[in-house]
Amino acid sequence: MRVWFGLTAVLLLALIVAACAGHDWATPADLWRALAGDTSLRSRLLMDWRVPRVLAAALVGGLLGLGGAVFQGVFRNPLAEPYLLGSAGGAALGATIALLVPLFMPQAYTLPLLAFLGAWGATVLVIGISRVAGAVDAAGLLLAGVAMAAVLGALRSFLMLALSDETVSLQVVMSWVLGGIQTPTWSGLGVLTAISAACLGLSLLLARRLDLLGLGETMAKSFGLDVTRFIAFAVLAGSLIVAAAVAFGGLVAFVGLASPHIARWLVGPLHKPLLPATALVGAIVVTLADAIARAALPPAEIPLGLVTAVAGGPFFILLLARRLRS
Amino acid sequence: MTVLAAHDLIVARGGRALVDRLSLDLGTTGSIALVGPNGAGKSTLLRLLAGLDKPDSGSIRLDGADLGTLSAVQRSRRIGYLPQHFEPHWDLTAGQLVELGAHRLEGLGAAAIRNVLESHALNDLADRRWSTLSGGERGRVLLAMVLVGDPSVLLADEPAAALDIRHRLDVAALLAARGLERLSVVVVHDLDLAFRFFDRVVVLDGGKVAADGPAAQLLHDERLDQAFGVRFERVATAAGYSLVANGR
DSSP, X not given: OHHHHHHHHHHHHHHXXXXXXXXXXXXXXXXXXXXXXXXXXXXXXXXXXXXXXXXHHHHHHHHHHHHHHHHHHHHTOTTOOGGGTTHHHHHHHHHHHHHHSOOSSOHHHHHHHHHHHHHHHHHHHHHHHHHHTTOOSHHHHHHHHHHHHHHHHHHHHHHHHHHOOSSSOHHHHHHHHTOOOOOOOHHHHHHHHHHHHHHHHHHHHHHHHHHHHTTOHHHHHHTTOOHHHHHHHHHHHHHHHHHHHHHHHOOOOSHHHHHHHHXXXXXXSOHHHHHHHHHHHHHHHHHHHHHHHHHSSTTSOOOHHHXXXXXXXXXXXXXXXXXXXX | OXXXXXXXXEEEETTEEEEEEEEEEXXXXXXXXXXXXXXXXXXXXXXXXXXXXXXXXXXXXXXXXXXXXXXXXXXXXXXXXXXXXXXXXXXXXXXXXXXXXXXTSTTOOHHHHXXXXXXXXXXXXXXXXXXXXXXXXXXXXXXXXXXXXXXSEEEEESTTTTXXXXXXXXXXXXXXXXXXXXXXEEEOSOHHHHHXXXXXXXEEETTEEEEEEEHHHHTTOHHHHHHHTSOEEEEEETTEEEEEEOOO
8 A cells, every 4th residue: 555655646746846847947836826727828838738748748658667567467578578579660660651651631640540550560460470480479479579670660761761851851750759758738638548547447457367377378278368369369458558658659668668677576566456556657757757858958858768768778788687697 | 076088189299199099088086197108198198188288189078078168267167287397477475376376266265265275384475475485385385276276177297296205295195185086187207106196097108098007906017117118126115016117
């Protein structure tokens, strides 16, 4: 109970700090005035731009954490990451097409839609390839995912070189690919909140079966889990969660890797407490990272993906070293 | 009473038959030791009987129903499978592991879980993480996980192989004792344990049943020597016969 209270308190604190941070720093008093309905320009800017952005960052962080926890659970590998499995790469390819190719719908719709399709398609392909190759175990899937991610990355680079011209600047694509929370409208934030809640619910439905899978495939089977079907289903659920995160936040590395680890230290490895705890940790991490991205080099903004990569890279190396040593 | 029977099972991998037209009636109760040389198909057969793998052809019937038509959950309630190696991927506590085993049985309350923990002397270990348990303690946790719902069929694949002699005796005695009221089929490497504790011994060789009968009779059967490719000397000891390989 104390852990949950602590995590929630830290998240609230992070949200307040992040809402104050920016190239123009606000005080908590400014924030309070804006929340109370003040109509001055400063308050309106805070309410229409910064607060929705901060909340969006928290939700994207929660989604990234959840996606990571689901993938680590499915692949029973604490080093598994959505970015290793092709789903994030597929989402990025879909979004690149949406940004560079004029389509019949406005970009506000095509970008999330194609990101979803990309993540889903890439994941289905990864499962298919590993099945055709006869690798039904987690390592086979993971390797197929690594290969898929490489191919998708190359395709994305090719599209960026071939399709960009004076009218669509490469910088738009690059800044998205490097990760950055888009500032949503309040109704857009409502949509993101609903999606995040649905993703949390979906992942909790998987919790008990992820625990069973963690006993190993033989034991999971003998305890009544249809392993092949569940892995396929859970990978799809995980890639949907990742696609939602990528559609709203671009490619943000390492949050999906680090958050489940931190959460496991706090609440243990059972998935029912782990999943919500991971979402909270991810929310805290991305809220703070996004604040740094906005406030560190005013008036410019550092891509969020760079902030998390700089912080998360050493974390990954540390985990790897510990794993290799043990 | 549950009846488990295999009929005309074939499993081939890479052009080699691991299980070759094997039929075996395991009955309703009793303790049965599966023995045989390496590659005889013991583990393969056990996985088939547990419904973990499907045979290329042939059928396994559990109470007259084809095992393949039962759902994974239905199967898991009636058949307990004790694997040779078990290493959970996450460092759960002994209590959490037993609870996961209990989950396949609907409505098995906290009281039932406490009972199982107690009967396997795990009360003091319930909150200990897997990584901190000794080999013998791990063996007890695994047994508790599998036996928590008191399945009518227990299939065990050399569960004691990694344990020291005292724990191996304990486990063999416990598994064989289940045969008094239920069906207990155990792959046993140590022939002395097989003949000392189990009612019936099935000798597998080359994916076929080479010999099958009451332990007391089979002990003196020539086919045992042929299957293992050695000449056994049967040495009478205070605890029963001991088989000593004596030349080829």
